[in-house]
Amino acid sequence: xxxxxxxxxxxxxxxxxxxxxxxxxxxAVKNGGNGMKKIGIVMGSDSxxxxxxxxxxxxxxxxxxxxxxxxxxxxxxxEARDFALNARKAGFGVIIAxxxxxxxxxxxxxxxxxxxxxxxxxxxxxxxxxxxxxxxxQMPTGIPVATVAVNGGANAAxxxxxxxxxxxxxxxxxxxxxxxxxxxxxxxxxxxIAARLES
Numbered sequence: 001x002x003x004x005x006x007x008x009x010x011x012x013x014x015x016x017x018x019x020x021x022x023x024x025x026x027x028a029v030k031n032g033g034n035g036m037k038k039i040g041i042v043m044g045s046d047s048x049x050x051x052x053x054x055x056x057x058x059x060x061x062x063x064x065x066x067x068x069x070x071x072x073x074x075x076x077x078x079e080a081r082d083f084a085l086n087a088r089k090a091g092f093g094v095i096i097a098x099x100x101x102x103x104x105x106x107x108x109x110x111x112x113x114x115x116x117x118x119x120x121x122x123x124x125x126x127x128x129x130x131x132x133x134x135x136x137x138q139m140p141t142g143i144p145v146a147t148v149a150v151n152g153g154a155n156a157a158x159x160x161x162x163x164x165x166x167x168x169x170x171x172x173x174x175x176x177x178x179x180x181x182x183x184x185x186x187x188x189x190x191x192x193i194a195a196r197l198e199s
Contacts, residue, residue: 036168037093039066039160042083042109044099046070048122051098054153055120055160062161062174067092073099073108080105084112094160097145098153100124103135106145116163118156119147 039059043052052068059066071080087095095113097106098120106119121132129150137147148155158175165172 036065036171037164038091039064039157039164040083040087040090040092040095041066041068042071042080042095042097042105043068044070044072044097044103044105044122048098048100048120051120051122051151051153054151055096055098055157058154058157059161062157062171062178064161064164064171071105073104074102077108080108081112084109087113087115094118094163096120096156096160098122098156099136100129100132101126101135103132106136106147107139107143110139110143110145116160117145118159119145120152120156121147121150123151 041052041055043049056066056068069083071083073080084095092115094116095109096118097109099105100122101124103119103121106117110117119136121129121136123129124132133147133150136145139145146159148159161171161175165175
């Protein structure tokens with residue numbers, strides 16, 4: 001479930017029957033007992049939740065533990081900085097940061113950690129996400145942010161998984177299996193397209 005607090009924070013807690021460990025704050029962590037790193041997900045506003053849901057769905061399917069927080073680079077800069085500074089010690093392996101419009105969140109997080117940071121530019125009401133895309137991708141030398149497509153929550157999760165899979169053969173196998181299933185789905189459509197054209 002998602003639990004909101006007065007600090008604009010959301011923490012995803014998995015059902016106990018799915019878990020093998022807990023994080024330091026007591027939140028259940030799937031696969032926590034095998035030493036798998038968590039994915040930290042931060043969004044600048046809860047209006048970004050539909051984009052984040054695409055990421056959490058992918059991570060859940062892959063069995064990767066994660067936490068979700070709402071921290072604004074501008075409205076809660078201290079909390080965002082503290083999260084980034086303590087992320088490695090807290091067991092995170094990758095951080096995903098999603099924001100729209102000025103979209104400084106991913107850069108602000110990356111400035112305070114050497115963990116890989118993946119930015120998701122979110123579509124806004126003015127420039128259809130182009131403003132967020134440029135704000136996220138145009139980082140200065142020395143502070144990299146890997147940036148996916150506008151609203152690209154699913155790809156952000158998959159990229160985070162691929163980073164963790166460099167040292168996790170079981171996770172790498174799951175990703176290979178997903179790729180194979182995706183390819184099979186396309187080939188199935190290819191096989192049926194002629195019949196659809198003739199109907």
